[in-house]
Amino acid sequence: MGVTSRRFRDCILLFAIISWGFLFLVDVHAWTYHYGDKSQLTWEKARTFCQTSFTDLVAIQNKKEIEYLNAVLPYHPNYYWIGIRKINNTWTWVGTGKILTKEAENWAVKEPNNKGMNQDCVEIYIKRNKEAGKWNDERCTKMKRALCYQASCHPSSCNERSECVETIGNYTCQCYPGFFGPRCEHVAKCRDLDAVHGPLVLNCSHPLGKFSYRSNCGFSCDYGFQLSGPATLQCLPSGNWTAETPQCIVRECQRIESPARGTINCINPIGDFAYNSTCYFSCEPGFELLGSKTLSCNASGQWTSSTPVCHAVQCQRLLAPAHGNSTCFHLHGEFQYQSNCTFHCTDGFLLIGEEVTQCTSQGEWTAPVPFCQAIDCPKLDAPRNGELNCSHPYGNFAYTSSCAFSCRKGFVQVGAEQLQCTALGIWTEKAPFCEAMQCQGLRSPKEGRMICSHPAGEFAYQSSCEFACEPGFALVGTKATHCLATGNWSAPLPTCQVIECSKLDAPKNGGINCSHPYGDFAYSSSCAFVCHQGFVQVGAEQLHCTSLGLWTERPPFCKAARCPALHKPDNGHYSCFHPHANFAYGSSCNFSCNVGFQLLGLELLECSALGNWTEQPPHCEAVQCPGLEILDNGKANCSHPHGLFAYSSSCIFSCNSGFELAGSEKLKCTEQGNWKGEIPTCEAAQCLTLRAPANGQLNCSHPFGTFRYNSSCMFSCDTGFVRVGAEMLNCTARGEWSGLAPSCEAIKCSQLQNMESMQIDCFDPWGSFSYKSACHFRCAEGYILNGTNRAECQPNGQWSEDMPVCQATAAPYFKQVLLYTGGAAASIIALVFFGGLIALAIKRFSKREERRKLLSNTSDIGTPGVFLNAAFDSVS
Numbered sequence: 001m002g003v004t005s006r007r008f009r010d011c012i013l014l015f016a017i018i019s020w021g022f023l024f025l026v027d028v029h030a031w032t033y034h035y036g037d038k039s040q041l042t043w044e045k046a047r048t049f050c051q052t053s054f055t056d057l058v059a060i061q062n063k064k065e066i067e068y069l070n071a072v073l074p075y076h077p078n079y080y081w082i083g084i085r086k087i088n089n090t091w092t093w094v095g096t097g098k099i100l101t102k103e104a105e106n107w108a109v110k111e112p113n114n115k116g117m118n119q120d121c122v123e124i125y126i127k128r129n130k131e132a133g134k135w136n137d138e139r140c141t142k143m144k145r146a147l148c149y150q151a152s153c154h155p156s157s158c159n160e161r162s163e164c165v166e167t168i169g170n171y172t173c174q175c176y177p178g179f180f181g182p183r184c185e186h187v188a189k190c191r192d193l194d195a196v197h198g199p200l201v202l203n204c205s206h207p208l209g210k211f212s213y214r215s216n217c218g219f220s221c222d223y224g225f226q227l228s229g230p231a232t233l234q235c236l237p238s239g240n241w242t243a244e245t246p247q248c249i250v251r252e253c254q255r256i257e258s259p260a261r262g263t264i265n266c267i268n269p270i271g272d273f274a275y276n277s278t279c280y281f282s283c284e285p286g287f288e289l290l291g292s293k294t295l296s297c298n299a300s301g302q303w304t305s306s307t308p309v310c311h312a313v314q315c316q317r318l319l320a321p322a323h324g325n326s327t328c329f330h331l332h333g334e335f336q337y338q339s340n341c342t343f344h345c346t347d348g349f350l351l352i353g354e355e356v357t358q359c360t361s362q363g364e365w366t367a368p369v370p371f372c373q374a375i376d377c378p379k380l381d382a383p384r385n386g387e388l389n390c391s392h393p394y395g396n397f398a399y400t401s402s403c404a405f406s407c408r409k410g411f412v413q414v415g416a417e418q419l420q421c422t423a424l425g426i427w428t429e430k431a432p433f434c435e436a437m438q439c440q441g442l443r444s445p446k447e448g449r450m451i452c453s454h455p456a457g458e459f460a461y462q463s464s465c466e467f468a469c470e471p472g473f474a475l476v477g478t479k480a481t482h483c484l485a486t487g488n489w490s491a492p493l494p495t496c497q498v499i500e501c502s503k504l505d506a507p508k509n510g511g512i513n514c515s516h517p518y519g520d521f522a523y524s525s526s527c528a529f530v531c532h533q534g535f536v537q538v539g540a541e542q543l544h545c546t547s548l549g550l551w552t553e554r555p556p557f558c559k560a561a562r563c564p565a566l567h568k569p570d571n572g573h574y575s576c577f578h579p580h581a582n583f584a585y586g587s588s589c590n591f592s593c594n595v596g597f598q599l600l601g602l603e604l605l606e607c608s609a610l611g612n613w614t615e616q617p618p619h620c621e622a623v624q625c626p627g628l629e630i631l632d633n634g635k636a637n638c639s640h641p642h643g644l645f646a647y648s649s650s651c652i653f654s655c656n657s658g659f660e661l662a663g664s665e666k667l668k669c670t671e672q673g674n675w676k677g678e679i680p681t682c683e684a685a686q687c688l689t690l691r692a693p694a695n696g697q698l699n700c701s702h703p704f705g706t707f708r709y710n711s712s713c714m715f716s717c718d719t720g721f722v723r724v725g726a727e728m729l730n731c732t733a734r735g736e737w738s739g740l741a742p743s744c745e746a747i748k749c750s751q752l753q754n755m756e757s758m759q760i761d762c763f764d765p766w767g768s769f770s771y772k773s774a775c776h777f778r779c780a781e782g783y784i785l786n787g788t789n790r791a792e793c794q795p796n797g798q799w800s801e802d803m804p805v806c807q808a809t810a811a812p813y814f815k816q817v818l819l820y821t822g823g824a825a826a827s828i829i830a831l832v833f834f835g836g837l838i839a840l841a842i843k844r845f846s847k848r849e850e851r852r853k854l855l856s857n858t859s860d861i862g863t864p865g866v867f868l869n870a871a872f873d874s875v876s
Helices: 003-018 043-053 063-072 812-854 871-874
Strands: 022-024 031-036 080-087 091-094 122-123 135-138 145-150 162-167 170-175 200-205 215-223 225-228 230-234 248-251 262-267 278-282 287-290 294-296 309-312 324-329 340-345 349-352 356-358 371-374 387-391 402-407 412-413 419-420 433-436 450-452 466-467 473-474 480-482 496-497 510-515 526-531 536-537 542-544 556-561 572-577 588-593 597-599 604-606 618-624 635-639 650-655 659-662 666-669 681-684 696-701 712-717 721-724 728-730 743-746 757-761 774-777 783-786 790-792 804-809
Touching: 043 145, 145 412, 162 536, 278 287, 278 510, 340 349, 402 412, 466 473, 526 536, 526 650, 588 597, 650 659, 712 721
Parallel strands: 080 145
Antiparallel strands: 022 031, 031 145, 080 091, 080 122, 122 135, 162 170, 200 215, 215 230, 225 248, 262 278, 278 294, 287 309, 324 340, 340 356, 349 371, 387 402, 402 419, 412 433, 450 466, 466 480, 473 496, 510 526, 526 542, 536 556, 572 588, 588 604, 597 618, 635 650, 650 666, 659 681, 696 712, 712 728, 721 743, 757 774, 774 790, 783 804
């Protein structure tokens, strides 16, 4: 394409942009493309924009269309939305609703990739450096330009037999399948089906012409035949039927065989076991046909009924005889033709009738069913003095008959109580008999007598006995008893029980020893009594039980031995336990003392069996505290309510003058025997510690402790120093020194005076002109030193040498005259010079005052409220 054509196209594009107002019209023929030039939109808003202003987002139909769009559309960095979207996880053209086919895909390399998820919309790369015109899946919320199309097809563009297909700049009417021709006026033809015959029946409809596209033919068969193939054929757009023409086949019934024990005879006019076939059935002797004798195959391919069977003739069902059983053999079925049965009786029964019977071909048995009859036993009679009671299930005294025997009152049965008739026809035991009832033999009770009568035998039914006891014994039970019909005595055998006295117990705190010939505390029993140690018996020593049940004396008792009464100790108390009596044997007393007192003696006393206490009664003595010594340099004032330095003793302490109390001022003896408080001491009053003065010594004596009361200290000074203050200090009773501590000061020598012609330089280690001070002397120019040039202050306050003098020489006199004259002249000149300076300064000061008056708060030079001139102030 040349430059001229490119410029021409650009002019057209510019004109189109202006005329559309931010919309670009690519082609102005039938099918047109449009894109949003002003704003970027999400996919949804882009589609809304296209549907509102045009038809929809672009639906691309072929690769030529893609090439066209890539060539015509301008480049945009975010590219263009097109009309493809993922619907139900399938890429779909939204304008037509058609699924994107594999052949129509135009994806870029490795696309679609759904990168970052939810990439459900599609953009087209326009004028991209690589893969221009390719597609890429993107999130629908991204901002891109809308690429729209304006459809050219209208309902009147093509007839009903064709579809309007959009093309670039035009449209085409494309015939639907089955139609052809310039305006799709011709219809495709299928093969003619009028040639079908036989049992096949044809029924067709031809909406577009006989046996043409959309013709529909249905097939059916005559009665007794079935259709093989499709029931309906349709003429396709290709001019072919949907399938081959079907056929009618005769219906067949299921093949049947001869029944067991029978025969079959069939007539087949069309085919074996086919429509209209008929079969006849029969059975062998002894068998009968169950079902229809004749079957026919109907038009639906079914027999008119089920196939019959030959069933053996049935005889009456036989039951086993009562008390018997049967064993049957069935060749064809239960109780049917040729079945035979054998009968048996159970034990105790006899078979009456034929043992075997058989079912005949006429359905009857060769003999009736037999029965079983019970076997008989010999008849039984009731025993003498007894009765018989029998049950006969199968007849009198026959098998399983049971007979129970019983005897009259006063008689007992000898033999089996019950007999049964066995299967062998004999009884299980011999018949029993009744014998008179026997009571147990009796003897005379111990210590008693018995008299009996026996009318029916010794100790047998109706025998009677009477009883009596010896003196000292009493009859327990009835005096007489009789043998009853039950074989029991009317009353139990009585006994002769010894007569008892009241039970005796050992006296309290004593013991008892008894002998009982006939029983505890009974007739002839005797009891001896003794008392425990510490107790005395009061009463008879031995008692006897008489035949009347009384003791010969009243029981004795034991009295505890007595001890002397005890009393509460002073400053204490006691607690006693008296198990028997006050202060008697077994009594015990516990003693204790009040707080602060201790028990002297046993804490527990007991009363012995002899009536004496185990020890003498104890007493309470005050708890003793340790004795206190005389207080050095002090005194104590004590009170002793319970004894010297005992419980409750108290002492008050004080110290002599010059001494102070260290410890408790008051001590009291406690109940534990300890002093309450700290035992005090008197310590001398403490004075402040003294130290030797500088350049001196200290010498002290301490009679009561270092620097305490009555301590004395002597002070002295080193050579060359003298004491200033008292020579001795004493520590007083108040803990203070008798004076201030002295000091040692260096001894002073006479003060040396500087002279006009002499200069003195001194070194003073202890003060000016003091001990050890050293002075050096020198004379001024024109003078000579007469004497020593050094002197030192001695310990005696004298200088080591006499004071020297400076003597003038002659020559220096004239130098001094000139010096004084020149000095005077210089002084005059200086006075004149300084006088001039002072006058000049006064003049400058007066001018400065004048300037300050000009800088007022109304001056044009200064600022109102500012009264200083910095330049002027800096000069001063």
